[in-house]
Amino acid sequence: MATSTQPVPAERRSQRPRTSGPGVTFGRVLKSEWIKVTTVPSTVILIISTVVVMVGLAALFAWSQSISAEALSDPDFPAEFQAPAEGPGSPGFAALSVPSSGLIFGQLLIAALAVVLIASEWTTGMIRSTMVAVPKRTPALLAKTLVVAVVAFAVGLGSALISYLVAQPILRGEDIDFAITEDGVFQSILNTGTFLALVAIISMAIGILLRNTAGGVVTAVGIFFVLPLIVQLLSGLADWIPKAARFLPGDAGNQMVSITTLEDDLTQWEGGLVMGAWALGLLLVALLVAKKRDV
Amino acid sequence: MIEAQALSKRYGAKTAVDAVSFTVQPGKVTGFLGPNGAGKSTTMRMIVGLDSPSGGHVTVNGARYATHRAPLREVGALLDAKAVHTKRSAYNHLRAMAATHGIPNSRVKEVIDLTGLGPVAKKRVGGFSLGMGQRLGxxxxxxxxxxxxxxDEPVNGLDPEGVQWVRHLAKGLASEGRTVFLSSHLMSEMAQTADHLIVIGRGRIIADAPIQSIIDGQGRVRVRVRADRPQDLLGSLAGDGVTSQVLEPELIEITGVEPRRIAEIALRERVLVYELTPIQVSLEDAYMQLTQGEVEYHSGNPAADQTSGGQGAVHRDDAQIAPTAEKGR
Structure with missing residues (x-):
């Protein structure tokens, strides 16, 4: 690479008093982290993948509900295989959760995004530049967490809204389309964003603790995807297993997007608070560890 | 100004930096010289707070680095040319770092021009050569x-033009009254850039002196003498700053006395001298001697060495280097 180097700087600023001039503020660190998040290709790729996957899944789910509804209206269909025509379990009711139905895979992509954005700081060595610029460390990590959480929230909210819009024509054929103002629908759409923001925070904490992209992604997928499956398999063994499982971050968080909750389940609020506590606790531990650890 | 006091870093049982104390003064280029693994990088990382000291402390411009309100305006550090996200462009990397301090983009463009990064500024850093990475750092x-x-090792991977540029840059910055602290494992590089040298080996400071006095100190006349009764000669030569070692029964090496003086004394003592060879010590040799001394110091018996005193050690602003008994021979 050809380079031309200028002669030694006759730096004009050398006489300037050093104590003046702007310093580090949280707002500035936030801006810096925003620049960092938006200037790596993985961010764009993973955000687009998340939206596509979530909307695609929602469309499929809407389609399967319309098929159920069609079967329900067919008098020849054996009654014992039919879903109830009304109330929880009916296609019309299940359709209400279409906007949030992409979360099952969307959460994995957002977890991957968060882990990639934070762990790559260590795998590339960028963290040394970051920590030299912000030697108090916590503001930099907190700012990145905030930026990624906001992005995740926007992606979740956006995907859920698009899913809602995409699903309506599919559902209309069987007359099970619904308005966004129906009970719990908008709250479910909004909390699709909240859930992903909390997934992002938990994944950031994991990334900070492990400092390794692959290990971080595997751990996050384990928490949000594999752990609930294992618990489901084991739930027959003892009564306490499903009861305790309600407090897993993913299971609790999912309650936030449910339209109605069963007697034994956590309510939307309780689920959100439990998952929020996980996110807050893990983030605190991660920040404390990062503050002490050599970079 | 950088001030380190009894600064230590231990990794488990291994001591990387062993209670070093030094001051890096503004207005001159201070070289930090030592073989690989001597503790240079660890020390520099502790200065900017990336590693926390196991003992002692270090301040920059009067305060611990992390406590400065605008650290990048106090200290600029190149510690690792590849402390950059490989998928981000050089321009965006600098922009993100500048944003933390509210440094305007015009300054980002200035440093890009200053370091000759212009043609590659919008390219991803992952594709940079080592030299371009150094310029970005x-x-x-x-x-x-x-x-x-x-x-830290700023000329690593730079082409000759880049090496010269770094030299001029360092001297230019120092002439503006700034504190410039650069490390290298090459004495020859330091000789051309530094005004003052801090030499580190095995985590200990083994010399801290103006570069000229290190050259003078190490370059002191060393004379190889073959004589029939070397002990008689040595007895009369003994005095301040004179050191000697016996290599063979009739072969000795004397440091700190001019050859002519040795001849005069030999004549007076009626000692037969059949070789008198002055040995010139190059700067590179001087450095090797300094650091090698440090290596031997540790791999030998420390207790025994300590009592022999002053083993190849130079203390701050005191160039009395005594390259005594190289035990290996």
């Missing part, structure tokens, strides 16, 4: 127009 170090500049 230096650009980042200069972003805040800092009063103290720390460069």
């Amino acid at each position: 230096i650009a980042a170090a200069l972003l805040g127009d800092p009063h103290t500049v720390i460069l």
Whole structure:
């Protein structure tokens, strides 16, 4: 690479008093982290993948509900295989959760995004530049967490809204389309964003603790995807297993997007608070560890 | 100004930096010289707070690095040319670092021009050569127009033009009254850039002196003498700053006395001298001697060495280097 180097700087600023001039503020660190998040290709790729996957899944789910509804209206269909025509379990009711139905895979992509954005700081060595610029460390990590959480929230909210819009024509054929103002629908759409923001925070904490992209992604997928499956398999063994499982971050968080909750389940609020506590606790531990650890 | 006091870093049982104390003064280029693994990088990382000391403390411009309100305006550091996200462009990397201090984009463009990164600024850093990576690291170090500049092995991977540029840059920054602290494992590089040298070996400071006195100190006349009764000669020569070692029964090496003086004394003592060879010590040799001394110091018996005293050690602003008994021979 050809380079031309200028002669030694006759730096004009050398006489300037050093104590003046702007310093580090949280707002500035936030801006810096925003620049960092938006200037790596993985961010764009993973955000687009998340939206596509979530909307695609929602469309499929809407389609399967319309098929159920069609079967329900067919008098020849054996009654014992039919879903109830009304109330929880009916296609019309299940359709209400279409906007949030992409979360099952969307959460994995957002977890991957968060882990990639934070762990790559260590795998590339960028963290040394970051920590030299912000030697108090916590503001930099907190700012990145905030930026990624906001992005995740926007992606979740956006995907859920698009899913809602995409699903309506599919559902209309069987007359099970619904308005966004129906009970719990908008709250479910909004909390699709909240859930992903909390997934992002938990994944950031994991990334900070492990400092390794692959290990971080595997751990996050384990928490949000594999752990609930294992618990489901084991739930027959003892009564306490499903009861305790309600407090897993993913299971609790999912309650936030449910339209109605069963007697034994956590309510939307309780689920959100439990998952929020996980996110807050893990983030605190991660920040404390990062503050002490050599970079 | 950088001030380290009894600064130590231990990794488990291994001591990387062993209670070093030194001051890096503004207005001159201070070289930090030592073989690989001597503790240079660890020391520099502790200065900017990436590693926390196991003992002692270090301040920059009067305060611990992390406590400065605008650290990048106090200290610019190149610690690792590849402390950059490989998928991000050089321009965006600098922009993100500048944003933390509210440094305007005009300054980002300035340092890009200054370091000659212009043609590649919008390219991803992952594709950079080692030399371009170094230039980017230096650009980042200069972003805040800092009063103290720390460069760890800045000429690594640079082409000859780049090496010369770094030299001029370091001298230029020092002439503006800034503190410039740069490390190298090459004495020859330091000889051309530094005004003052801190030599480190095995985590200990083994010399801290103006470069000229290190050259003078190490370059003191060393004379190889073959004589029939070397002990008689040595007895009369003994005095301040004179050291000697017996290599063979009739072969000795004397440091600190001019050859003519040795001849005069030999004549007076009626000692037969059949060789008198002055040995010139190059700067490179001087450095090797300094650091090798340190290596031997540790691999030998420390207790025994300590009592022999002053083993190849130079103390601050005191160039009395005594390259005594190289035990290996």
